Amino acid sequence: MKRIASRDNPLFKELRKLSSTSQARKHAGLSVLEGLHLCQTYLAVIGAPRHAVFDAQRLDRPDDCHPELLALHDHVPADRQVWLEGKLMQDLETVQAGQGVVFVVDTPAPSLPDRITESCVWLDRIQDPGNVGSILRSCAAAGVRHAFLSEETAFAWSPKVLRSGQGAHFSLTIHEQVDLEALMARLDVPLVATTLDDAQSLYGPALPPKAAWVFGHEGQGVRPALQQAAQVRVHIPQEAAAESLNVAAAAAVCLFEQRRQRLSAQ
Amino acid sequence: MKRIASRDNPLFKELRKLSSTSQARKHAGLSVLEGLHLCQTYLAVIGAPRHAVFDAQRLDRPDDCHPELLALHDHVPADRQVWLEGKLMQDLETVQAGQGVVFVVDTPAPSLPDRITESCVWLDRIQDPGNVGSILRSCAAAGVRHAFLSEETAFAWSPKVLRSGQGAHFSLTIHEQVDLEALMARLDVPLVATTLDDAQSLYGPALPPKAAWVFGHEGQGVRPALQQAAQVRVHIPQEAAAESLNVAAAAAVCLFEQRRQRLSAQ
Structure with a gap:
């Protein structure tokens, strides 16, 4: 698990770029999922993300933290976790009242089927x-x-x-x-x-x-x-x-x- | 028909207030319709609006003007028309590529039916x-x-x-x-x-x-x-x-x- 406290951290700069421009996401072949529901669903259906970015301010105080955020964090392998300190999480979240979690995942790029046989x-x-x-x-x-x-x-x-x-x-x-x-x-x-x-x-x-x-x-x-x-x-x-x-x-x-x-x- | 060229015109100031704040609209019991389709439909279904505000820059050059805007203007009684000169129309339009027409209409306030007998x-x-x-x-x-x-x-x-x-x-x-x-x-x-x-x-x-x-x-x-x-x-x-x-x-x-x-x- 990584903790990041500085805006100059290279991984944070990369995350910030991904969350703020669609070009960066397309170039890297990555997508950014925001909020509990999308991240929970991804984890349940697809599996672990590349990076699971959490708001350290919330996880550091488990008594005040949303229980679903704690549970989500428990299900992500530690080596995929990135904890952001201070106000760093707010730089990543695009909605006003963020929920303290963002996943970075591979954007699927399926190849076209030879024949289309299903609806x-x-x-x-x-x-x-x-x-x-x-x-x-x-x-x-x-x-x-x-x-x-x-x-x-x-x-x-x-x-x-x-x-x-x-x-x-x-x-x-x-x-x-x-x-x-x-x-x-x-x-x-x-x-x-x-x-x-x-x-x-x-x-x-x-x-x-x-x-x-x-x-x-x-x-x-x-x-x-x-x-x-x-x-x-x-x-x-x-x-x-x-x-x-x-x-x-x-x-x-x-x-x-x-x-x-x-x-x-x- | 009124032509307005100045931002200090009292009617323009009123229109601008209506287009920019929902409080002003609710207080006055008025709504603002933007764009050809909504205004055409209102005129066809309900009738003439309180004010039909047009971009004078467009109507003054009928050869370059969208034919539906010209036709809409033809169907509005002259005493309801307000033509805005220069860039004034852009102050009223909330969408980026406005279509040069805004209607100000009464917001319906129907009273509740005694009995609900329909879907x-x-x-x-x-x-x-x-x-x-x-x-x-x-x-x-x-x-x-x-x-x-x-x-x-x-x-x-x-x-x-x-x-x-x-x-x-x-x-x-x-x-x-x-x-x-x-x-x-x-x-x-x-x-x-x-x-x-x-x-x-x-x-x-x-x-x-x-x-x-x-x-x-x-x-x-x-x-x-x-x-x-x-x-x-x-x-x-x-x-x-x-x-x-x-x-x-x-x-x-x-x-x-x-x-x-x-x-x-x-």
Whole structure:
């Protein structure tokens, strides 16, 4: 276990750089997880992080310390622990009321599968980190294990997407910067696009039990090339006067309608 | 039509105060709508605003101006128009790339109905403005017209909730600062709570065709008093390993499952 008291410490400088710039994280192939829930989930699902950074001020006074922080610390191997003294922890935490723990972990970089044979989601230029995180969370909850994110989709391992994903990242395989149009050649399941044009009702003919769902840009929707290539085009029947649904809400409705049909077929 | 060129103009000072502080808006009973889409929707659904504030720099050069901004301006009565010269518009806009239009409108303050006889949503201490806006948008899309927001729920007419609601506000009746426990006495439809304990599957017995859906705090869920009082408790069947869904995603799944059942019964 290392204790660091100085801002000039080389490891602290490295940690600070990682927590403050996405370039540094991408360059190093590392991600930063903040807060109890994300770190607990990582430890339970994946295992020990590269560095588990704790606020020494809290751990040094176990009687005042949040019991979940103490328990988390107990489960991390000592050689991965970094304790920061004084106010150093606050330099690392990006949220105002930090919880005294930050993990530095390897960002997964899975290689593309030769063939896509399972249900998955494709995110086509979804900009808002909250939407991307919410969709990943809905995938994990619905039992969809693979996500393919186009260029211009929010970076999945950014702090905002991680926060909104609430740990879903660790039970999914997430591919980023994917050329979705080229990916179509690898599909062994139907591509299903949500669209308003020339589409069947989500509640019409039965959905394919396995599918690649493509959800699109908040304003422009799914790009035309993918809409046209889709084997199934569905729309969610809505009130005439209403705007279309938020994309993360629409994704949840679609993935859980497929799940409902799957459960009722069992 | 008024043209304003000086920051010392009393109307400009009033507009600036309204756009910059929620206290000023609440005190005056006014809300500020930013951008083409919200203003267009307001004009189409509700009518003329109190003030329609335009960027004179854009309207003065119609050849370079966004055609939707010109069209919007054409539909607003001249006596409601305020044109801001120079850089004054940028003082009002809260987003970086503003679209040159801001409406000041009356914040609706509907009185509570004596009896609740239609489907509605109850939001119990939902903190995140994006979640509140997304749920309001899902309500409008699903044909649910009434929302009751507890104390500690994000203020529905804040800029962030308005942006996330995408105009849904104008087709709903939104009650705020509601004592939800007291509201139960007015219910003529069943209260349905989403919960993990002692709950039927959302895909189990048929849902009530009309219901008051209560969705709760991002971390703590629906408060126990409302859970216990609910006539129906439902859970969304999820993968065992997954975290629960984001509350706005869960609300969309529930409201559209009710809609699916309603449509299939017709």
